Amino acid sequence: MLTDGAKEQYRRQLALIGEAGQERLLRASVLVAGAGGLGTAIALQCAFAGIGRIRIVDGDVIERTNLNRQILYREGDIGRYKADAAALRLEGIHPDLRVEAVHTGITEKNVDAFVQGCDIVLDGMDNYPARYLLDAAARAARVPFVHGAVHGFYGQVSTFIAGITPCLRCLVPYPPPDGAVPILGVTAGAIGCIQATEAIKYLVGTGSLLTSRVLLWDGLGGDAVVEAVEGNPGCPVCGGTAGAGR
């Protein structure tokens, strides 16, 4: 049952998702893996939508070069752990919000513990080894993994669900080289917002997810295209599961 305060705070979105949908968001737990350009945009939108619990995981500290796109941080945060600064900035967006800040990198050893208890996993990582770990852990926990990545004006989003869709390795069998890529804040913001939209739709139970599909964003050309994602029949992770999400 929503409080009077919640009914007022969410008045403009209750027409879209209903009181039952809003209650689902307030009861939900999400994992935001990474607190960079994507993760800060995702976490902020999840908090404003009224999601109740956000676990935000990132082992890095804030540097000045982050401040063109990582929208939860300010100059005075330089040198602080991103997860801690993000949690502080999110505090108070709504009265039921609980943010768990974890300033640790994601590894094969800890990934399952971070996914445990979460209803959905949101990809705010900047490297594929960690993304593959998260996708596998989410599959094992039977929760969706919402992948996002950015490069310059371009980005991509796809949602993976065990037993329904192919996996991240089917979409990206070979990762692009690691390293600092050119990036504008608006690209991370656009992709992060689409990822948060996926989470809201899934938690509320409305709309169509980007399952077995990838949205390819082109901010420079001013368009977005959705392409089908076919599984690799020999995929060691998912066996090429495909089709049921479409």
Added chain:
Amino acid sequence: MKVTVKAFAILREHMDRVTTVTLASGANVRDLLDLLTARHAGLAGELFTAPGVLKEYVNILKNGRNIHFIAGMDTKLEDGDVIALFPPAGGG
């Protein structure tokens, strides 16, 4: 035969986002890329590590299926195929 080629991400800075290409019957993905790179300056640098050697991470989808899961550059093309060239983003 004619195939449609869709380019995504950085590749759009070197070629049209959608183009139709005419190829000889029996052509494969390698023939298609040879034709495209001859036509569009700068494209080879985005696709290849050395002449004819595809960058592993550049996804080439034939009607939605990655050629890595078919026959790689030797994947045969057919009239009406839609080929998507999609180098994945990696940043966050």
